Amino acid sequence: MPEINQELENMSKENTLRPRVQVDERGCLLFVVSHGQVAPAAFTNLVTCDRGELKAAREVVRIAGGCKHFSQDLLDNLIPYFVDAFRQVDAEGKTTREFRGTAFSGGTANVDGEGGLKNDMVTNVPAHLAAAYPCIAMSTTPRTGDMALEQKHGGLVVDLYGGRIDFRQQAALVYQQDPATVLDWDGDLALYLTLMEGWQMAGFKTAVIAMNGGDVTRDEIYGALKRRIPVIAVEGSLRETDAFIAAFRDGDWSKTAAEMREKLAGKKKDTKPADDAVAAAKAVLEKADRSLVSIVPINDSKALREALVSRGFLS
Numbered sequence: 001m002p003e004i005n006q007e008l009e010n011m012s013k014e015n016t017l018r019p020r021v022q023v024d025e026r027g028c029l030l031f032v033v034s035h036g037q038v039a040p041a042a043f044t045n046l047v048t049c050d051r052g053e054l055k056a057a058r059e060v061v062r063i064a065g066g067c068k069h070f071s072q073d074l075l076d077n078l079i080p081y082f083v084d085a086f087r088q089v090d091a092e093g094k095t096t097r098e099f100r101g102t103a104f105s106g107g108t109a110n111v112d113g114e115g116g117l118k119n120d121m122v123t124n125v126p127a128h129l130a131a132a133y134p135c136i137a138m139s140t141t142p143r144t145g146d147m148a149l150e151q152k153h154g155g156l157v158v159d160l161y162g163g164r165i166d167f168r169q170q171a172a173l174v175y176q177q178d179p180a181t182v183l184d185w186d187g188d189l190a191l192y193l194t195l196m197e198g199w200q201m202a203g204f205k206t207a208v209i210a211m212n213g214g215d216v217t218r219d220e221i222y223g224a225l226k227r228r229i230p231v232i233a234v235e236g237s238l239r240e241t242d243a244f245i246a247a248f249r250d251g252d253w254s255k256t257a258a259e260m261r262e263k264l265a266g267k268k269k270d271t272k273p274a275d276d277a278v279a280a281a282k283a284v285l286e287k288a289d290r291s292l293v294s295i296v297p298i299n300d301s302k303a304l305r306e307a308l309v310s311r312g313f314l315s
Helices: 002-013 041-048 072-076 078-085 122-132 189-201 215-226 239-250 258-266 272-287 301-310
Strands: 029-034 059-065 087-089 095-098 102-105 136-142 171-176 205-211 231-235 293-297
Touching: 029 041, 041 136, 041 171, 059 122, 059 189, 059 215, 059 239, 072 078, 078 087, 078 122, 078 301, 087 301, 102 122, 122 136, 136 189, 189 205, 189 215, 205 215, 205 239, 215 231, 215 239, 215 272, 231 239, 231 301, 239 258, 239 272, 239 293, 258 272, 293 301
Parallel strands: 029 171, 059 102, 059 205, 102 136, 136 171, 205 231, 231 293
Antiparallel strands: 087 095
């Protein structure tokens, strides 16, 4: 994969990263949906569209989490780690099958000093998978602030921190309470988990890959298990994903909601919300089918590939 990773790196630096499968010649399709509305068929049906001469694979994977507290080495290897994992290889390491399902995540990207999109978040992974393989990259993102068009390049900003929608995907859905009211960062969880549950009921292979992350990622992990959606947890990625692994493997709940507890204590507020979060997670895990969980080491793309294969992806 060195050649592909180098090509993707060059495309990213030159802001020419493009999906191999073109859905609309104008670029990334954009949908805005309000609470209570269903995701439009033009968005949800992308998972079933053929990829050029290849038939679409009935596979949807959500990549969730973040990269907070990552070392520079882990950040540098983030994209190669995922790109290398989403392919089948022979004994010599040559690609025998490329991922042609749907890679799904949140939709924002950080911006560099020149106004280009950076590649330092988990949410950037689907766009790179779509550039490397004949797959679909799509996203759901809660609108947490008044939307704006960035002054230099006109990119769509959906939060108060300048985060822009990653236009290198084939489709992005922005979810809002209504045209006048914003949501919190977990505002799209029920929407996307319901979509994945529906695809799974229709016979699709689904999974959530969790890496790092805070309170929202914790809710994604346990929300997926509650709906019987498999979870692939990346060990060594820190924060709530490692907290989940400690709880799942050893019954150690001390790390779960630790950031929430620390934040509340720092503000001299009641830490009961953190206790409630732990209790809710425990209740889900006690009833969950433990076979739904796979644990893979960070930076070990072979292990992630094997987990994907065991879940029916790349077969």
